[in-house]
Amino acid sequence: MMTRRQAMVRALFGMGAVGLRSLATGIPAAFLLNPRGALAAGTCVAPAKAQYFVLSTSGNGDPLNAGAPGTYADSRIVHSPDVDMAGTSFSLGGKTVTGAKPWSLLPQSVLDRTSFWHLMTNTPIHPKEPEVLRLMGAASGHEMLPSLLAKVTAPCLNTIQPQPLSVGGQGPSEALSYSGATMPIIPPIALKDTLTAPNGPLTNLQAVRDSTMNAIYALYKSSATPAQKAFIDDTVNTQREVRSLNQSLLNALSSITDNQVASQITATVALLQMNVAPVISLHIPFGGDNHSDANLANETAQTIAGVSAIGSLMAQLQTAGLQDKVTFMTLNVFGRTLMTNGGATAANGRTHNQNHQVSVTIGKPYKAGVIGGVAPVAGDYGATGINSSNGASSASGDIAAADSLGAYAKTLIAGVGGDPSVITTGKVVTGALT
Numbered sequence: 001m002m003t004r005r006q007a008m009v010r011a012l013f014g015m016g017a018v019g020l021r022s023l024a025t026g027i028p029a030a031f032l033l034n035p036r037g038a039l040a041a042g043t044c045v046a047p048a049k050a051q052y053f054v055l056s057t058s059g060n061g062d063p064l065n066a067g068a069p070g071t072y073a074d075s076r077i078v079h080s081p082d083v084d085m086a087g088t089s090f091s092l093g094g095k096t097v098t099g100a101k102p103w104s105l106l107p108q109s110v111l112d113r114t115s116f117w118h119l120m121t122n123t124p125i126h127p128k129e130p131e132v133l134r135l136m137g138a139a140s141g142h143e144m145l146p147s148l149l150a151k152v153t154a155p156c157l158n159t160i161q162p163q164p165l166s167v168g169g170q171g172p173s174e175a176l177s178y179s180g181a182t183m184p185i186i187p188p189i190a191l192k193d194t195l196t197a198p199n200g201p202l203t204n205l206q207a208v209r210d211s212t213m214n215a216i217y218a219l220y221k222s223s224a225t226p227a228q229k230a231f232i233d234d235t236v237n238t239q240r241e242v243r244s245l246n247q248s249l250l251n252a253l254s255s256i257t258d259n260q261v262a263s264q265i266t267a268t269v270a271l272l273q274m275n276v277a278p279v280i281s282l283h284i285p286f287g288g289d290n291h292s293d294a295n296l297a298n299e300t301a302q303t304i305a306g307v308s309a310i311g312s313l314m315a316q317l318q319t320a321g322l323q324d325k326v327t328f329m330t331l332n333v334f335g336r337t338l339m340t341n342g343g344a345t346a347a348n349g350r351t352h353n354q355n356h357q358v359s360v361t362i363g364k365p366y367k368a369g370v371i372g373g374v375a376p377v378a379g380d381y382g383a384t385g386i387n388s389s390n391g392a393s394s395a396s397g398d399i400a401a402a403d404s405l406g407a408y409a410k411t412l413i414a415g416v417g418g419d420p421s422v423i424t425t426g427k428v429v430t431g432a433l434t
Helices: 004-013 015-025 027-033 061-066 126-133 145-157 188-195 201-222 226-235 239-254 261-273 294-317 401-415
Strands: 052-056 087-092 097-100 114-119 279-281 325-332 357-362 368-370 372-377 380-383
Touching: 015 027, 015 201, 052 145, 052 261, 061 097, 061 357, 087 114, 114 145, 114 401, 145 279, 145 401, 188 239, 188 261, 201 226, 239 261, 261 279, 261 294, 294 325, 294 357, 325 401, 380 401
Parallel strands: 052 279, 052 325, 114 368
Antiparallel strands: 087 097, 114 357, 325 357, 372 380
């Protein structure tokens, strides 16, 4: 029987460690699996638009929506009274908006790519998180949004595996699926223990590279086409690159001490550098299931920490030279009520809000700004309709609030060159694309 470590290596690198050979050489796994046929007609739709995605998702229904720009125009909406959460003006896409102070503290270079989407998930039920990721039945093949994005970008990025990978799932409801199969959750500590052990896969990259290249060069001599030879010459890692990659990854992963957000970010950036998967999922808390939250103290603390974590992720991506190749996005099961909490004021807690959830995107293909907005609904507040041409909030917009989740998904897919028709609801918000 396989050991736990062997099972983890297989989950990360596939049967026969083809992914490890891909990491060591820089040659796509698809080529290594089928070197004679790998350069047949490819499936990469838009190479110049391809992005990795880092998804933060939560089944808790966090109050991320409560501090977002677009919720400060109506004085009846309850915000945290903490001075560190005060409504603060900052610039998004050349326009001045007001949001909770932590958002204003992100570097302007990050804010210049940040958009806030006011959406309706149409569920107040925690276990419906997988259904929200499946866009409440609007996705082709009942696929999850991260998997739809992965299917568009993986062929362009030549990732080791086409499936998304979760390092932060907080249980089965936050696990990802791909083509009907549930993907394993690999927490940061497990990733560290698997990859940095004395006899772990990263300690042998040089030997793996040498043996793989010997086999490739043997193919060169016998039957490789000029196109295949040129492809190998253009993509293969040098020995110096492998040594540098090996040490930098070992150093980063060795610093992990727990499964908290900072460690999830470290693991995520390392996996992106290893080109393991096109989509990595983590869990950044923004207040959690805060029915009882005196003075919204927990919401305050986690919002401050959550925005700071996003800033840390963006800084680490820039250090790794990935700032133009990675889009950060969020999608949670639902948001929280903005005015009431089961009849009481929201000042000491918030309940589930099926009519309003805010998703954040930060990435090169998407314009900075605020998409949609809020209006009174069912005794509280919910998402409004959206004008697809400019993303403005509109009661008579051509995207109804009930279709805003589908519009979010379609726009993300269109931004990386995919076919938005795989989503049956909503429209592409063309005003949200660069």
